[in-house]
Amino acid sequence: MLQAILVITGLAITFGLLLGYASVRFRVEGDPIVDQIDALLPQTQCGQCGYAGCRPYAEAIAAGEAEINRCPPGGETTMVALADLLGRDPVPLEDQEAAEKPKSVALIIEKDCIGCTLCIQACPVDAIVGAPKQMHTVIAEECTGCELCIPPCPVECIVMVPVKPSLETWRWPSPDEENLLETGT
Template identity: 60%
Template sequence: MNQNALVEQVDAILPQTQCTQCGYNGCLPYAQAIVTEHAPINRCPPGGDAGIEALSRLLNRAVTTLDTNCGQPEPLQVAQIDEAHCIGCTLCIQACPTDAIVGASKLMHTVLPDSCTGCKLCVAPCPVDCINMVPAEREWTAEDADKARTNTRRREARLKRKHPEDQPLAARTLSNKAALTASANNDAEARKKTIADALARARARRRGETA
């Protein structure tokens, strides 16, 4: 079997949550590292023990316990935006690896729960802390994984066309989750002022609600 075909088989086992807990930029980069760099097969919390065992069988490697430094398996959660406090900064949209958040600049955003993988990458960049993770009303399935893989690859292809010099979005989010992403830094000073102004309005609104 050639290397590319093996990467695709490894990627097919990974859950496609794109959470980056493994330390790589998403499921496909982790699959590539497993095949080409002999990366450990136990770094995927969403895949859990079942994923490790499947990778072990495919690659003829020893079964090992999950590396809990990467995280713990947990039931599927999805992101939920407190729309009353959303300031429309678009940072969560930029952070989402599967295009599960819709909205526009200075307008309210919302999450498409059927497309959300529970990766949590949108939480840290939100400057007003209006994104929470809530229990999903479904379990993660193979169909969900296929959809997430398709959405992720489509998004990365679109970003590559628009910003060929940039790192993948997940890499930018992983390296500095709390900062503006590279694609948000056009006219950075104006953008910072816009967000600062929006933050001030959000804080004033919240003070009024709690008074």
């Protein structure tokens, strides 16, 4: 009886030490999880997740405070990628409708702009150029389509225009996406 206890204890201590040593010796230096999550988010900084931007959302996910399905711009792809990274189960998107919206960029209808700079202050990625009392304009290349500039505009001169597919961004449809190739009829 005593022998058994001693053997088991001895084994436990040996393996414990081995494991402890291994965890120090073979430690994997990886990105902190927040960075990895942040890297998967689309960086629109749109706040549709309910957080102030992509990074805060990433922090919330890492802390286990937020679900992974709250990013409409990232859509299904981002959710699945997050599920993969975190080893969680994929969940349906919270706002399916928003996720299916075509990708758009903001456009300032320049003749209506009064130069109030409110949109400039709202833009999370500094993609709007302008100065007080001067017309503003959106740098379409830099715009993430977050729509945060729309509510502050006092004259409602900002509209979202869908990004036109170009030869550069065009992609072949998957044969699984039925009938996509038959649109030319």
